[in-house]
Amino acid sequence: MRWLRTLAPPIVVGVLVVVVWELTVKLGRIAPFIVPAPSAIWRELVEQRANVWQAALASGLNALIGLIGGAAVGVLAAMAASRLRLLSEVSVPFAAVLNALPIIALAPILNNMFETTSSVPRRIVTGIIVFFPIFVNTLRGLHEVDPTHRELMQSYAAGGWTFARKVRLPGALPFVFTGLRQASSLAVIAAVVAEYFGGLQNGLGSRITSAASFTAYPRAWAFVVGACLLGLVFYLSTLLLERLAMPWKSRLIT
């Protein structure tokens, strides 16, 4: 009953927005290049669903590979950095600075470094973008150790590696997932947008630009909807993974 209360307002808002949107476009005779009617988008989505599916698979694969690669490197780097004080002191400000740069702009260079039919550049760009939230959050999680836990393990004469295994790593898990939530969404965004910069054109990004260049705007919007659904799938999968990995957490987002 209570989750009905939580779900009702956003659902009502969503329905209202779609209705108002449809009416404004139809009655105001707004041309599709400004914004198409939701009904037109839906029609195109249904008609093009095979293409949307194919393109989503391609982009999804890029996002997934970039996500896994970037996350793996990020966690390992954080574990290394937490061991060597000097490294963590240097890497955190460096990562903060790098995060301010538009990494997606690296896409054209990577396209040059690999051949134009390769999927690797998009995956590398995605991996780099994914690296930062995972690295920063995992490092914070490894550093924050409850002092009571520390004293307890000291009283057990537990060695460094035992301490890491039984206290620091499980304790860092919530932080890793905070980073993973952000990273999974960024991965989809990066995989789709990287195609705007050239290179292999088999994903959702290329479909959007080509549909736009043919002024088939409802179709382009349909592909955008496909990309949004892809992003949602990634995000919800991460939430599910979080639930499975941390059964003791009652609330996922504080």
Place this chain on the structure above:
Amino acid sequence: MKAARTLGAVALGVLAFVVLWEGYKLVGNPDGTVILGVRILPRADDLSMPHLYDMAGRLTRPELAGGRPIWIVVLQAAAFTLGITAVGFAIGALVGLLLAVAMQRFRIVERGLLPYVILSQTVPLVALAPLVAGWSGNLRFGPYPWQDWMTVSVIAAYLAFFPVAVGMLRGLQSPPAAGVELMTSYAAGWWRTLLKLRLPASLPYLFPALRLAGAAAVVGAVVGEISTGTRGGIGRLIIEYSREATSDPAKVYTAMLGAAILGLVVAGLVGLLELPLMRHRRRVEVATL
């Protein structure tokens, strides 16, 4: 002190990058490394990976034969994009702030809109950029014709909006119940509680969000420029130069440098904003997702 440490860290990082780049060129296969038919490592030859000193030298030479030196061109383009980013950032941050205040004031607004705000960060809405590009030349903004750069500003504003809305809302909600009860006991209405309690309490949440918004606005501006083909900005330059990569490999790297400088300048400006308002205060990073 922290600035010095950051500078040192960056210098170290740049040094490491230089070593890695030139080192790879030294030992890497000029044709790249192919594993199972997939090229895993890039080509190490000078066409695909110019030497770093070549890139540095390219900065001083002209863009086209007999034109201005490239570093001037790149900086001008970066400045152009900076202007667009600033407009987009300002609009996005303002709208985000207003929405956060509305969401704090009316629970129903929060419950209705916040899920969409959070979810919009999970989906690639910036993919709409090429579609919004169709607006220019066909709309009017009051007496002014809609121009390309306005579209780009809208895209930048759009990306900047979300972290500000979420971060500011958490900040406005951050005062403990005891603090709010105190203001009630003074018969202070909602507005005065906002001014005297919630706004000051929200600053530690607002500024990290503004930093995120700044970086997002830069990405939005660059992607927007590419989607709309806006002349004069750094996005266009990147695409143009990358097309000449086979004849002039070092050129595109100069455009990259411009984009990097743009990102740093924006981050620096947001940092400057913080200075007078955040002395002696801690920063709270909110997981906006």
Place this chain on the structure above:
Amino acid sequence: MTAVVVSGVTKVFNAGRADEVTALSDVDLTVGDGEFVSLIGPSGCGKSTLLRHIGDLLPPTRGSITVAGQPAARARLKQEYGIAFQQSGLFEWRTVQRNVELPLELRGMSRVDRQARAREMLELVGLSEFAGHYPAQLSGGMQQRVAIARALAVSPPLLLMDEPFGALDEMTRERLQSELLQICAKTRTSTVFVTHSISEAVFLSDRVVVMSPRPGRITTTVDVDLLSRDDSVRQSEKYFAAVTEVRQALRGGTQGRTATP
């Protein structure tokens, strides 16, 4: 055999610097087998510091500590004591039973053995039905009981407790005090208990050691000789007399200092 012998222990923090502080000054203390000793005193008197010395969590500047006939360091390595803090320090990612199994895991006990032992300890503290719960689902008092079960899991001859009931409300505290006494009587553990509650110290201990700060030292020891330690004793004459004696000893320490010209 005496469980703990503290001999001439002095502890100086930040020696030679501007913020140098003598936390403990020439402290002697003996705890006999099966004895329950409380350390009480105002903040800064060194009671928690002394406890940590016994547990070899801090090294003394001068002096020696012997636990169960061995130097404190060796006793820690052999897990000859169990410790409980004011925060229960349970691992939120482990179930209640797995939390109690922690010291047993570190000792290398086999899974079957340690599961049995953990269940035994949970039954001792009356939390058997919560074995599969997570700490976040338990109240503060229940979490502390789990912490006590964990401390006793290795059947140590010595139990060290640093204000374990300090964060709990009065009713829960009194109930846990009675439970603790019953458990200690059953397991015959010697206990060193740090507290700042006079009534708690008197109710629980055979001996109350009063300390005072600057420098941290033992000023008096009050022997508490109560016939029985159930709830009714909290109303008895002997109990009130002992409480008064401890209170005066605490006051006496401070009064003595302010009286100097």
